[in-house]
Amino acid sequence: MxxxxxxxxxxxxxxxxxxxxxxxxxxxxxxxxxxxxxxxxxxxxxxxxxxxxxxxxxxxxxxxxxxxxxxxxxxxxxxxxxxxxxxxxxxxxxxxxxxxxxxxxxxxxxxxxxxxxxxxxxxxxxxxxxxxxxxxxxxxxxxxxxxxxxxxxxxxxxxxxxxxxxxxxxxxxxxxxxxxxxxxxxxxxxxxxxxxxxxxxxxxxxFPAAAGSNPSPVGDEVRFHPGRHHDARRIEQAQLTAGWAAPGHHDPAQDAALLFTLAAGGGMSSRLFQQVREERGLAYTVSASLQPYVDAGLMSVHAATDPKQAAAARDLIMTVLHETAVGLEQAELNRARAQAVAGLLMALEGPQGASDYLGRSLIVHGRFVPPAELVARIDAVTVDAARAAGAAMLSAAPARAEIGRHKVAA
CATH class of the missing domain: 3.30.830.10 (Metalloenzyme, LuxS/M16 peptidase-like)
Known part of the structure:
Protein backbone atom coordinates (compact mmCIF):
# COMPACT_ATOMS: atom_id res chain seq x y z
CA MET A 1 0.00 0.00 0.00
CA PHE A 207 -12.75 25.93 -3.32
CA PRO A 208 -12.85 29.69 -2.76
CA ALA A 209 -9.89 31.86 -1.86
CA ALA A 210 -8.89 32.05 1.79
CA ALA A 211 -11.45 33.77 3.95
CA GLY A 212 -10.81 36.01 6.95
CA SER A 213 -8.99 34.67 9.97
CA ASN A 214 -11.73 34.32 12.59
CA PRO A 215 -10.52 32.64 15.80
CA SER A 216 -10.74 28.85 15.65
CA PRO A 217 -13.86 27.62 17.47
CA VAL A 218 -13.13 26.01 20.83
CA GLY A 219 -15.34 23.49 22.61
CA ASP A 220 -16.07 23.88 26.30
CA GLU A 221 -14.14 22.04 28.99
CA VAL A 222 -15.32 18.47 29.53
CA ARG A 223 -16.39 17.35 33.01
CA PHE A 224 -17.68 13.80 33.49
CA HIS A 225 -20.53 13.40 35.99
CA PRO A 226 -22.15 10.18 37.28
CA GLY A 227 -25.63 11.44 36.41
CA ARG A 228 -28.86 9.48 36.10
CA HIS A 229 -31.65 9.52 33.51
CA HIS A 230 -34.68 7.24 33.60
CA ASP A 231 -37.44 7.27 31.01
CA ALA A 232 -40.24 5.14 32.52
CA ARG A 233 -42.17 4.55 29.32
CA ARG A 234 -43.78 1.13 28.86
CA ILE A 235 -41.77 -0.94 26.38
CA GLU A 236 -41.21 -4.66 25.89
CA GLN A 237 -37.53 -4.58 26.81
CA ALA A 238 -35.70 -2.42 29.32
CA GLN A 239 -32.84 -0.49 27.74
CA LEU A 240 -29.92 -0.22 30.16
CA THR A 241 -26.77 1.84 29.66
CA ALA A 242 -23.90 2.83 31.90
CA GLY A 243 -20.92 5.01 31.10
CA TRP A 244 -17.53 5.84 32.62
CA ALA A 245 -14.96 8.54 31.90
CA ALA A 246 -12.39 7.11 29.50
CA PRO A 247 -9.14 8.19 27.84
CA GLY A 248 -9.32 10.53 24.85
CA HIS A 249 -7.45 10.25 21.56
CA HIS A 250 -4.21 11.69 22.91
CA ASP A 251 -4.16 9.82 26.22
CA PRO A 252 -1.41 7.15 26.33
CA ALA A 253 -3.92 4.79 27.97
CA GLN A 254 -6.37 4.95 25.06
CA ASP A 255 -5.16 1.76 23.35
CA ALA A 256 -5.23 -0.23 26.58
CA ALA A 257 -8.72 1.08 27.32
CA LEU A 258 -9.87 0.00 23.87
CA LEU A 259 -8.59 -3.55 24.31
CA PHE A 260 -10.11 -3.79 27.78
CA THR A 261 -13.47 -2.67 26.34
CA LEU A 262 -13.30 -5.19 23.49
CA ALA A 263 -12.41 -8.03 25.85
CA ALA A 264 -15.23 -7.07 28.20
CA GLY A 265 -17.97 -6.60 25.63
CA GLY A 266 -16.72 -6.31 22.07
CA GLY A 267 -18.13 -9.46 20.52
CA MET A 268 -19.80 -12.83 20.97
CA SER A 269 -16.73 -14.23 22.73
CA SER A 270 -16.55 -11.36 25.22
CA ARG A 271 -17.16 -11.86 28.91
CA LEU A 272 -20.35 -9.82 28.93
CA PHE A 273 -21.91 -11.69 26.01
CA GLN A 274 -20.93 -15.09 27.34
CA GLN A 275 -22.00 -14.53 30.94
CA VAL A 276 -24.97 -12.19 30.61
CA ARG A 277 -26.56 -13.71 27.51
CA GLU A 278 -25.21 -17.20 26.94
CA GLU A 279 -24.87 -18.48 30.51
CA ARG A 280 -27.66 -16.56 32.26
CA GLY A 281 -30.01 -15.54 29.46
CA LEU A 282 -30.51 -12.11 31.04
CA ALA A 283 -30.30 -10.06 27.84
CA TYR A 284 -30.76 -10.42 24.11
CA THR A 285 -28.30 -7.61 23.42
CA VAL A 286 -25.28 -6.78 25.55
CA SER A 287 -22.10 -4.99 24.47
CA ALA A 288 -19.45 -2.47 25.47
CA SER A 289 -17.92 0.31 23.38
CA LEU A 290 -15.39 3.11 23.69
CA GLN A 291 -15.96 6.59 22.25
CA PRO A 292 -12.83 8.75 22.39
CA TYR A 293 -12.81 12.50 21.79
CA VAL A 294 -9.80 14.77 21.53
CA ASP A 295 -9.96 15.74 25.20
CA ALA A 296 -12.11 13.05 26.80
CA GLY A 297 -13.75 9.70 26.27
CA LEU A 298 -16.68 7.56 27.32
CA MET A 299 -16.72 3.81 27.82
CA SER A 300 -20.29 2.56 27.76
CA VAL A 301 -22.18 -0.68 28.23
CA HIS A 302 -25.61 -1.36 26.74
CA ALA A 303 -28.06 -4.18 27.39
CA ALA A 304 -31.62 -4.88 26.32
CA THR A 305 -33.46 -7.14 28.74
CA ASP A 306 -36.83 -8.13 30.15
CA PRO A 307 -37.86 -5.41 32.64
CA LYS A 308 -38.23 -8.09 35.31
CA GLN A 309 -34.60 -9.07 34.76
CA ALA A 310 -33.22 -5.52 34.67
CA ALA A 311 -31.82 -5.50 38.19
CA ALA A 312 -30.17 -8.90 37.79
CA ALA A 313 -28.70 -7.94 34.40
CA ARG A 314 -27.40 -4.65 35.76
CA ASP A 315 -25.75 -6.32 38.74
CA LEU A 316 -24.15 -9.04 36.63
CA ILE A 317 -22.79 -6.50 34.13
CA MET A 318 -21.08 -4.60 36.95
CA THR A 319 -19.67 -7.83 38.37
CA VAL A 320 -18.32 -8.94 35.01
CA LEU A 321 -16.68 -5.58 34.30
CA HIS A 322 -14.91 -5.48 37.65
CA GLU A 323 -13.84 -9.12 37.36
CA THR A 324 -12.39 -8.36 33.92
CA ALA A 325 -10.39 -5.45 35.32
CA VAL A 326 -8.89 -7.81 37.91
CA GLY A 327 -8.57 -11.06 36.00
CA LEU A 328 -8.29 -10.31 32.28
CA GLU A 329 -6.39 -13.22 30.76
CA GLN A 330 -3.72 -13.19 28.06
CA ALA A 331 -5.91 -15.17 25.65
CA GLU A 332 -8.70 -12.61 26.03
CA LEU A 333 -6.30 -9.76 25.39
CA ASN A 334 -4.94 -11.52 22.31
CA ARG A 335 -8.46 -11.98 20.98
CA ALA A 336 -9.31 -8.32 21.56
CA ARG A 337 -6.05 -7.31 19.89
CA ALA A 338 -6.90 -9.42 16.85
CA GLN A 339 -10.34 -7.80 16.65
CA ALA A 340 -8.87 -4.30 16.78
CA VAL A 341 -6.16 -4.95 14.20
CA ALA A 342 -8.41 -6.89 11.82
CA GLY A 343 -11.11 -4.23 11.99
CA LEU A 344 -8.58 -1.53 11.16
CA LEU A 345 -6.86 -3.33 8.29
CA MET A 346 -10.03 -4.70 6.72
CA ALA A 347 -11.54 -1.21 6.61
CA LEU A 348 -8.45 0.13 4.85
CA GLU A 349 -8.88 -2.28 1.92
CA GLY A 350 -11.64 -0.11 0.42
CA PRO A 351 -11.53 3.53 -0.76
CA GLN A 352 -14.23 4.66 1.67
CA GLY A 353 -12.49 3.17 4.71
CA ALA A 354 -9.12 4.49 3.60
CA SER A 355 -10.40 8.03 3.05
CA ASP A 356 -12.22 7.97 6.40
CA TYR A 357 -9.05 6.84 8.17
CA LEU A 358 -6.91 9.44 6.42
CA GLY A 359 -9.30 12.28 7.21
CA ARG A 360 -9.74 11.24 10.83
CA SER A 361 -5.99 10.85 11.30
CA LEU A 362 -5.30 14.36 10.02
CA ILE A 363 -8.11 15.96 12.01
CA VAL A 364 -7.30 14.21 15.30
CA HIS A 365 -3.50 14.05 15.16
CA GLY A 366 -2.58 16.72 12.63
CA ARG A 367 -0.63 14.13 10.66
CA PHE A 368 -1.09 10.81 8.92
CA VAL A 369 -0.65 8.01 11.45
CA PRO A 370 0.58 4.96 9.49
CA PRO A 371 -1.56 1.90 10.21
CA ALA A 372 1.62 0.03 11.14
CA GLU A 373 2.24 2.58 13.90
CA LEU A 374 -1.24 2.05 15.27
CA VAL A 375 -0.89 -1.73 15.05
CA ALA A 376 2.44 -1.51 16.91
CA ARG A 377 0.79 0.49 19.70
CA ILE A 378 -1.98 -2.08 19.98
CA ASP A 379 0.55 -4.92 19.97
CA ALA A 380 2.45 -3.22 22.79
CA VAL A 381 -0.50 -3.30 25.22
CA THR A 382 0.10 -5.80 28.01
CA VAL A 383 -2.40 -7.60 30.20
CA ASP A 384 -1.37 -5.44 33.13
CA ALA A 385 -1.89 -2.27 31.11
CA ALA A 386 -5.35 -3.37 29.94
CA ARG A 387 -6.34 -4.33 33.47
CA ALA A 388 -5.09 -0.99 34.79
CA ALA A 389 -7.01 0.92 32.12
CA GLY A 390 -10.19 -0.97 33.01
CA ALA A 391 -9.70 -0.42 36.73
CA ALA A 392 -9.09 3.29 36.20
CA MET A 393 -12.30 3.71 34.21
CA LEU A 394 -14.33 1.68 36.70
CA SER A 395 -12.88 3.39 39.78
CA ALA A 396 -15.67 5.99 39.89
CA ALA A 397 -19.44 5.63 39.84
CA PRO A 398 -20.94 5.40 36.34
CA ALA A 399 -23.42 7.64 34.62
CA ARG A 400 -26.62 5.74 33.80
CA ALA A 401 -29.47 6.08 31.35
CA GLU A 402 -32.31 3.59 31.23
CA ILE A 403 -35.65 3.29 29.47
CA GLY A 404 -38.51 1.09 30.66
CA ARG A 405 -40.79 0.42 33.62
CA HIS A 406 -38.39 -1.29 35.96
CA LYS A 407 -36.65 -0.58 39.22
CA VAL A 408 -33.88 1.93 38.62
CA ALA A 409 -30.34 1.59 39.88
CA ALA A 410 -29.48 2.98 43.28
Whole structure:
Protein backbone atom coordinates (compact mmCIF):
# COMPACT_ATOMS: atom_id res chain seq x y z
CA MET A 1 0.00 0.00 0.00
CA UNK A 2 1.39 3.40 -0.97
CA UNK A 3 1.86 6.27 1.47
CA UNK A 4 -0.62 9.17 1.35
CA UNK A 5 0.46 12.53 -0.08
CA UNK A 6 -0.48 15.73 1.74
CA UNK A 7 -0.39 19.35 0.57
CA UNK A 8 -1.56 22.73 1.83
CA UNK A 9 -2.96 24.91 -0.96
CA UNK A 10 -2.64 28.68 -1.29
CA UNK A 11 -6.14 29.15 0.14
CA UNK A 12 -5.20 27.14 3.24
CA UNK A 13 -7.10 23.98 2.28
CA UNK A 14 -5.36 20.77 3.33
CA UNK A 15 -5.49 18.16 0.55
CA UNK A 16 -4.58 14.53 1.12
CA UNK A 17 -4.68 11.59 -1.28
CA UNK A 18 -4.08 7.90 -0.85
CA UNK A 19 -3.57 5.95 -4.07
CA UNK A 20 -4.78 2.35 -3.82
CA UNK A 21 -3.54 0.21 -6.73
CA UNK A 22 -5.82 -2.01 -8.77
CA UNK A 23 -8.99 0.08 -8.35
CA UNK A 24 -11.20 1.97 -10.79
CA UNK A 25 -13.13 3.88 -8.12
CA UNK A 26 -12.42 6.64 -5.63
CA UNK A 27 -13.85 8.04 -2.42
CA UNK A 28 -13.58 11.77 -1.79
CA UNK A 29 -14.63 13.74 1.27
CA UNK A 30 -14.38 17.05 3.01
CA UNK A 31 -13.81 16.68 6.74
CA UNK A 32 -14.50 19.61 9.04
CA UNK A 33 -13.29 19.69 12.63
CA UNK A 34 -16.64 20.83 13.87
CA UNK A 35 -19.86 19.42 15.26
CA UNK A 36 -22.49 19.88 17.90
CA UNK A 37 -20.03 20.47 20.75
CA UNK A 38 -19.11 23.84 19.22
CA UNK A 39 -22.70 25.16 19.26
CA UNK A 40 -24.14 27.70 21.66
CA UNK A 41 -26.71 26.00 23.94
CA UNK A 42 -29.63 27.98 22.54
CA UNK A 43 -28.71 26.90 18.98
CA UNK A 44 -28.28 23.19 19.66
CA UNK A 45 -28.76 21.30 16.40
CA UNK A 46 -27.17 23.99 14.22
CA UNK A 47 -24.28 21.83 12.96
CA UNK A 48 -26.66 19.05 11.95
CA UNK A 49 -29.16 21.43 10.33
CA UNK A 50 -26.29 22.98 8.36
CA UNK A 51 -25.39 19.53 7.06
CA UNK A 52 -28.99 19.04 5.91
CA UNK A 53 -29.38 22.51 4.43
CA UNK A 54 -26.44 22.40 2.03
CA UNK A 55 -28.22 19.63 0.12
CA UNK A 56 -31.25 21.89 -0.42
CA UNK A 57 -29.45 23.86 -3.09
CA UNK A 58 -26.47 26.07 -3.86
CA UNK A 59 -25.98 29.16 -5.96
CA UNK A 60 -25.14 26.85 -8.88
CA UNK A 61 -27.32 23.81 -8.30
CA UNK A 62 -30.85 23.00 -7.15
CA UNK A 63 -31.47 20.18 -4.70
CA UNK A 64 -32.66 18.04 -7.60
CA UNK A 65 -29.55 18.84 -9.66
CA UNK A 66 -27.30 17.84 -6.76
CA UNK A 67 -28.93 14.41 -6.60
CA UNK A 68 -29.16 13.92 -10.36
CA UNK A 69 -25.59 14.94 -11.18
CA UNK A 70 -24.18 12.41 -8.75
CA UNK A 71 -26.55 9.60 -9.66
CA UNK A 72 -26.13 10.27 -13.41
CA UNK A 73 -22.61 8.85 -13.01
CA UNK A 74 -23.67 6.09 -10.61
CA UNK A 75 -22.09 7.78 -7.63
CA UNK A 76 -23.20 8.08 -4.02
CA UNK A 77 -23.22 11.31 -2.01
CA UNK A 78 -23.92 11.67 1.69
CA UNK A 79 -22.88 13.41 4.91
CA UNK A 80 -22.91 12.96 8.67
CA UNK A 81 -22.50 15.09 11.75
CA UNK A 82 -21.05 13.98 15.07
CA UNK A 83 -20.23 15.90 18.22
CA UNK A 84 -16.79 16.94 17.00
CA UNK A 85 -16.62 16.18 13.26
CA UNK A 86 -18.71 16.73 10.14
CA UNK A 87 -18.02 14.94 6.86
CA UNK A 88 -19.39 15.29 3.32
CA UNK A 89 -18.38 12.32 1.20
CA UNK A 90 -18.87 10.78 -2.22
CA UNK A 91 -18.06 7.40 -3.75
CA UNK A 92 -17.78 7.27 -7.53
CA UNK A 93 -15.78 6.02 -10.52
CA UNK A 94 -12.29 7.49 -10.65
CA UNK A 95 -13.01 9.20 -13.97
CA UNK A 96 -15.77 11.19 -12.24
CA UNK A 97 -13.59 12.49 -9.40
CA UNK A 98 -13.69 16.06 -10.81
CA UNK A 99 -17.46 16.05 -10.34
CA UNK A 100 -17.11 14.75 -6.79
CA UNK A 101 -14.65 17.46 -5.78
CA UNK A 102 -16.64 20.24 -7.44
CA UNK A 103 -19.95 19.09 -5.98
CA UNK A 104 -18.69 18.75 -2.41
CA UNK A 105 -16.93 22.12 -2.61
CA UNK A 106 -20.15 23.68 -3.89
CA UNK A 107 -22.11 22.19 -0.99
CA UNK A 108 -19.89 23.48 1.81
CA UNK A 109 -19.09 26.89 0.32
CA UNK A 110 -22.01 27.81 -1.93
CA UNK A 111 -25.22 26.77 -0.12
CA UNK A 112 -27.93 29.40 -0.52
CA UNK A 113 -30.04 28.72 2.61
CA UNK A 114 -33.39 29.85 1.19
CA UNK A 115 -35.92 30.80 3.85
CA UNK A 116 -38.61 28.38 2.61
CA UNK A 117 -36.08 25.53 2.50
CA UNK A 118 -35.04 26.25 6.08
CA UNK A 119 -38.64 25.96 7.26
CA UNK A 120 -39.17 22.68 5.42
CA UNK A 121 -35.87 21.15 6.48
CA UNK A 122 -36.51 21.97 10.13
CA UNK A 123 -39.64 19.85 9.80
CA UNK A 124 -37.57 17.03 8.33
CA UNK A 125 -35.13 17.21 11.26
CA UNK A 126 -38.05 17.18 13.69
CA UNK A 127 -39.25 13.98 12.02
CA UNK A 128 -35.75 12.55 12.40
CA UNK A 129 -35.82 13.56 16.07
CA UNK A 130 -39.23 11.93 16.51
CA UNK A 131 -37.97 8.73 14.91
CA UNK A 132 -35.00 8.68 17.30
CA UNK A 133 -37.26 9.22 20.30
CA UNK A 134 -39.45 6.35 19.15
CA UNK A 135 -36.40 4.06 18.97
CA UNK A 136 -35.42 3.28 22.58
CA UNK A 137 -32.17 1.53 21.74
CA UNK A 138 -31.15 4.66 19.83
CA UNK A 139 -32.27 7.53 22.06
CA UNK A 140 -30.96 5.87 25.23
CA UNK A 141 -27.42 6.75 24.13
CA UNK A 142 -28.35 10.43 23.86
CA UNK A 143 -29.71 10.17 27.39
CA UNK A 144 -26.45 8.57 28.54
CA UNK A 145 -24.39 11.30 26.91
CA UNK A 146 -26.50 13.93 28.70
CA UNK A 147 -26.20 12.11 32.03
CA UNK A 148 -22.42 11.83 31.69
CA UNK A 149 -21.84 15.41 30.51
CA UNK A 150 -24.74 17.47 31.91
CA UNK A 151 -25.11 21.12 30.88
CA UNK A 152 -22.20 20.73 28.49
CA UNK A 153 -22.09 20.79 24.71
CA UNK A 154 -20.75 17.23 24.66
CA UNK A 155 -23.89 16.11 26.49
CA UNK A 156 -26.41 17.73 24.18
CA UNK A 157 -28.17 15.93 21.34
CA UNK A 158 -26.67 16.29 17.87
CA UNK A 159 -30.20 16.78 16.52
CA UNK A 160 -31.19 19.57 18.92
CA UNK A 161 -34.77 19.90 20.10
CA UNK A 162 -37.95 21.71 19.11
CA UNK A 163 -37.06 24.95 20.90
CA UNK A 164 -33.45 25.20 19.73
CA UNK A 165 -34.30 24.34 16.12
CA UNK A 166 -37.01 27.01 16.11
CA UNK A 167 -34.42 29.66 17.07
CA UNK A 168 -31.97 28.91 14.24
CA UNK A 169 -32.05 31.54 11.50
CA UNK A 170 -30.48 31.96 8.09
CA UNK A 171 -27.91 34.29 9.64
CA UNK A 172 -26.96 31.55 12.10
CA UNK A 173 -26.36 29.12 9.22
CA UNK A 174 -24.28 31.69 7.34
CA UNK A 175 -22.30 32.45 10.50
CA UNK A 176 -21.66 28.74 11.04
CA UNK A 177 -20.42 28.45 7.48
CA UNK A 178 -18.09 31.45 7.87
CA UNK A 179 -16.69 30.27 11.22
CA UNK A 180 -16.28 26.57 10.46
CA UNK A 181 -16.07 26.08 6.69
CA UNK A 182 -13.39 28.46 5.49
CA UNK A 183 -10.89 26.49 3.35
CA UNK A 184 -8.13 26.74 5.94
CA UNK A 185 -10.33 24.82 8.41
CA UNK A 186 -11.14 21.96 6.07
CA UNK A 187 -9.39 18.80 4.91
CA UNK A 188 -10.12 17.33 1.48
CA UNK A 189 -9.25 13.64 1.30
CA UNK A 190 -9.48 11.15 -1.53
CA UNK A 191 -8.54 7.48 -1.73
CA UNK A 192 -8.60 4.88 -4.48
CA UNK A 193 -7.56 5.57 -8.05
CA UNK A 194 -6.45 9.15 -7.52
CA UNK A 195 -3.55 11.34 -8.66
CA UNK A 196 -2.39 13.83 -6.04
CA UNK A 197 -1.37 16.62 -8.40
CA UNK A 198 -4.70 16.39 -10.20
CA UNK A 199 -6.61 16.37 -6.89
CA UNK A 200 -4.80 19.54 -5.81
CA UNK A 201 -5.59 21.21 -9.13
CA UNK A 202 -9.26 20.30 -8.83
CA UNK A 203 -9.38 21.54 -5.23
CA UNK A 204 -7.68 24.84 -6.04
CA UNK A 205 -10.29 25.50 -8.72
CA UNK A 206 -13.30 24.33 -6.72
CA PHE A 207 -12.75 25.93 -3.32
CA PRO A 208 -12.85 29.69 -2.76
CA ALA A 209 -9.89 31.86 -1.86
CA ALA A 210 -8.89 32.05 1.79
CA ALA A 211 -11.45 33.77 3.95
CA GLY A 212 -10.81 36.01 6.95
CA SER A 213 -8.99 34.67 9.97
CA ASN A 214 -11.73 34.32 12.59
CA PRO A 215 -10.52 32.64 15.80
CA SER A 216 -10.74 28.85 15.65
CA PRO A 217 -13.86 27.62 17.47
CA VAL A 218 -13.13 26.01 20.83
CA GLY A 219 -15.34 23.49 22.61
CA ASP A 220 -16.07 23.88 26.30
CA GLU A 221 -14.14 22.04 28.99
CA VAL A 222 -15.32 18.47 29.53
CA ARG A 223 -16.39 17.35 33.01
CA PHE A 224 -17.68 13.80 33.49
CA HIS A 225 -20.53 13.40 35.99
CA PRO A 226 -22.15 10.18 37.28
CA GLY A 227 -25.63 11.44 36.41
CA ARG A 228 -28.86 9.48 36.10
CA HIS A 229 -31.65 9.52 33.51
CA HIS A 230 -34.68 7.24 33.60
CA ASP A 231 -37.44 7.27 31.01
CA ALA A 232 -40.24 5.14 32.52
CA ARG A 233 -42.17 4.55 29.32
CA ARG A 234 -43.78 1.13 28.86
CA ILE A 235 -41.77 -0.94 26.38
CA GLU A 236 -41.21 -4.66 25.89
CA GLN A 237 -37.53 -4.58 26.81
CA ALA A 238 -35.70 -2.42 29.32
CA GLN A 239 -32.84 -0.49 27.74
CA LEU A 240 -29.92 -0.22 30.16
CA THR A 241 -26.77 1.84 29.66
CA ALA A 242 -23.90 2.83 31.90
CA GLY A 243 -20.92 5.01 31.10
CA TRP A 244 -17.53 5.84 32.62
CA ALA A 245 -14.96 8.54 31.90
CA ALA A 246 -12.39 7.11 29.50
CA PRO A 247 -9.14 8.19 27.84
CA GLY A 248 -9.32 10.53 24.85
CA HIS A 249 -7.45 10.25 21.56
CA HIS A 250 -4.21 11.69 22.91
CA ASP A 251 -4.16 9.82 26.22
CA PRO A 252 -1.41 7.15 26.33
CA ALA A 253 -3.92 4.79 27.97
CA GLN A 254 -6.37 4.95 25.06
CA ASP A 255 -5.16 1.76 23.35
CA ALA A 256 -5.23 -0.23 26.58
CA ALA A 257 -8.72 1.08 27.32
CA LEU A 258 -9.87 0.00 23.87
CA LEU A 259 -8.59 -3.55 24.31
CA PHE A 260 -10.11 -3.79 27.78
CA THR A 261 -13.47 -2.67 26.34
CA LEU A 262 -13.30 -5.19 23.49
CA ALA A 263 -12.41 -8.03 25.85
CA ALA A 264 -15.23 -7.07 28.20
CA GLY A 265 -17.97 -6.60 25.63
CA GLY A 266 -16.72 -6.31 22.07
CA GLY A 267 -18.13 -9.46 20.52
CA MET A 268 -19.80 -12.83 20.97
CA SER A 269 -16.73 -14.23 22.73
CA SER A 270 -16.55 -11.36 25.22
CA ARG A 271 -17.16 -11.86 28.91
CA LEU A 272 -20.35 -9.82 28.93
CA PHE A 273 -21.91 -11.69 26.01
CA GLN A 274 -20.93 -15.09 27.34
CA GLN A 275 -22.00 -14.53 30.94
CA VAL A 276 -24.97 -12.19 30.61
CA ARG A 277 -26.56 -13.71 27.51
CA GLU A 278 -25.21 -17.20 26.94
CA GLU A 279 -24.87 -18.48 30.51
CA ARG A 280 -27.66 -16.56 32.26
CA GLY A 281 -30.01 -15.54 29.46
CA LEU A 282 -30.51 -12.11 31.04
CA ALA A 283 -30.30 -10.06 27.84
CA TYR A 284 -30.76 -10.42 24.11
CA THR A 285 -28.30 -7.61 23.42
CA VAL A 286 -25.28 -6.78 25.55
CA SER A 287 -22.10 -4.99 24.47
CA ALA A 288 -19.45 -2.47 25.47
CA SER A 289 -17.92 0.31 23.38
CA LEU A 290 -15.39 3.11 23.69
CA GLN A 291 -15.96 6.59 22.25
CA PRO A 292 -12.83 8.75 22.39
CA TYR A 293 -12.81 12.50 21.79
CA VAL A 294 -9.80 14.77 21.53
CA ASP A 295 -9.96 15.74 25.20
CA ALA A 296 -12.11 13.05 26.80
CA GLY A 297 -13.75 9.70 26.27
CA LEU A 298 -16.68 7.56 27.32
CA MET A 299 -16.72 3.81 27.82
CA SER A 300 -20.29 2.56 27.76
CA VAL A 301 -22.18 -0.68 28.23
CA HIS A 302 -25.61 -1.36 26.74
CA ALA A 303 -28.06 -4.18 27.39
CA ALA A 304 -31.62 -4.88 26.32
CA THR A 305 -33.46 -7.14 28.74
CA ASP A 306 -36.83 -8.13 30.15
CA PRO A 307 -37.86 -5.41 32.64
CA LYS A 308 -38.23 -8.09 35.31
CA GLN A 309 -34.60 -9.07 34.76
CA ALA A 310 -33.22 -5.52 34.67
CA ALA A 311 -31.82 -5.50 38.19
CA ALA A 312 -30.17 -8.90 37.79
CA ALA A 313 -28.70 -7.94 34.40
CA ARG A 314 -27.40 -4.65 35.76
CA ASP A 315 -25.75 -6.32 38.74
CA LEU A 316 -24.15 -9.04 36.63
CA ILE A 317 -22.79 -6.50 34.13
CA MET A 318 -21.08 -4.60 36.95
CA THR A 319 -19.67 -7.83 38.37
CA VAL A 320 -18.32 -8.94 35.01
CA LEU A 321 -16.68 -5.58 34.30
CA HIS A 322 -14.91 -5.48 37.65
CA GLU A 323 -13.84 -9.12 37.36
CA THR A 324 -12.39 -8.36 33.92
CA ALA A 325 -10.39 -5.45 35.32
CA VAL A 326 -8.89 -7.81 37.91
CA GLY A 327 -8.57 -11.06 36.00
CA LEU A 328 -8.29 -10.31 32.28
CA GLU A 329 -6.39 -13.22 30.76
CA GLN A 330 -3.72 -13.19 28.06
CA ALA A 331 -5.91 -15.17 25.65
CA GLU A 332 -8.70 -12.61 26.03
CA LEU A 333 -6.30 -9.76 25.39
CA ASN A 334 -4.94 -11.52 22.31
CA ARG A 335 -8.46 -11.98 20.98
CA ALA A 336 -9.31 -8.32 21.56
CA ARG A 337 -6.05 -7.31 19.89
CA ALA A 338 -6.90 -9.42 16.85
CA GLN A 339 -10.34 -7.80 16.65
CA ALA A 340 -8.87 -4.30 16.78
CA VAL A 341 -6.16 -4.95 14.20
CA ALA A 342 -8.41 -6.89 11.82
CA GLY A 343 -11.11 -4.23 11.99
CA LEU A 344 -8.58 -1.53 11.16
CA LEU A 345 -6.86 -3.33 8.29
CA MET A 346 -10.03 -4.70 6.72
CA ALA A 347 -11.54 -1.21 6.61
CA LEU A 348 -8.45 0.13 4.85
CA GLU A 349 -8.88 -2.28 1.92
CA GLY A 350 -11.64 -0.11 0.42
CA PRO A 351 -11.53 3.53 -0.76
CA GLN A 352 -14.23 4.66 1.67
CA GLY A 353 -12.49 3.17 4.71
CA ALA A 354 -9.12 4.49 3.60
CA SER A 355 -10.40 8.03 3.05
CA ASP A 356 -12.22 7.97 6.40
CA TYR A 357 -9.05 6.84 8.17
CA LEU A 358 -6.91 9.44 6.42
CA GLY A 359 -9.30 12.28 7.21
CA ARG A 360 -9.74 11.24 10.83
CA SER A 361 -5.99 10.85 11.30
CA LEU A 362 -5.30 14.36 10.02
CA ILE A 363 -8.11 15.96 12.01
CA VAL A 364 -7.30 14.21 15.30
CA HIS A 365 -3.50 14.05 15.16
CA GLY A 366 -2.58 16.72 12.63
CA ARG A 367 -0.63 14.13 10.66
CA PHE A 368 -1.09 10.81 8.92
CA VAL A 369 -0.65 8.01 11.45
CA PRO A 370 0.58 4.96 9.49
CA PRO A 371 -1.56 1.90 10.21
CA ALA A 372 1.62 0.03 11.14
CA GLU A 373 2.24 2.58 13.90
CA LEU A 374 -1.24 2.05 15.27
CA VAL A 375 -0.89 -1.73 15.05
CA ALA A 376 2.44 -1.51 16.91
CA ARG A 377 0.79 0.49 19.70
CA ILE A 378 -1.98 -2.08 19.98
CA ASP A 379 0.55 -4.92 19.97
CA ALA A 380 2.45 -3.22 22.79
CA VAL A 381 -0.50 -3.30 25.22
CA THR A 382 0.10 -5.80 28.01
CA VAL A 383 -2.40 -7.60 30.20
CA ASP A 384 -1.37 -5.44 33.13
CA ALA A 385 -1.89 -2.27 31.11
CA ALA A 386 -5.35 -3.37 29.94
CA ARG A 387 -6.34 -4.33 33.47
CA ALA A 388 -5.09 -0.99 34.79
CA ALA A 389 -7.01 0.92 32.12
CA GLY A 390 -10.19 -0.97 33.01
CA ALA A 391 -9.70 -0.42 36.73
CA ALA A 392 -9.09 3.29 36.20
CA MET A 393 -12.30 3.71 34.21
CA LEU A 394 -14.33 1.68 36.70
CA SER A 395 -12.88 3.39 39.78
CA ALA A 396 -15.67 5.99 39.89
CA ALA A 397 -19.44 5.63 39.84
CA PRO A 398 -20.94 5.40 36.34
CA ALA A 399 -23.42 7.64 34.62
CA ARG A 400 -26.62 5.74 33.80
CA ALA A 401 -29.47 6.08 31.35
CA GLU A 402 -32.31 3.59 31.23
CA ILE A 403 -35.65 3.29 29.47
CA GLY A 404 -38.51 1.09 30.66
CA ARG A 405 -40.79 0.42 33.62
CA HIS A 406 -38.39 -1.29 35.96
CA LYS A 407 -36.65 -0.58 39.22
CA VAL A 408 -33.88 1.93 38.62
CA ALA A 409 -30.34 1.59 39.88
CA ALA A 410 -29.48 2.98 43.28
Missing amino acids: TEPQISILENGLRVASWALPGLETAAVAVTAETGSRFERPELNGLAHLFEHMVFKGTKRRSARAIAEEMEDVGGQLNAWTSRDTTMFHARLLARDLPLGVDLIADLVSGARFDADDIVREKEVVLQELGEARDTPDDIVFDHLQEAAFPEQALGRSILGDEASLARITRDDLLGWQADHYAPQRLTLVAAGKVDHAELCRLAQAA
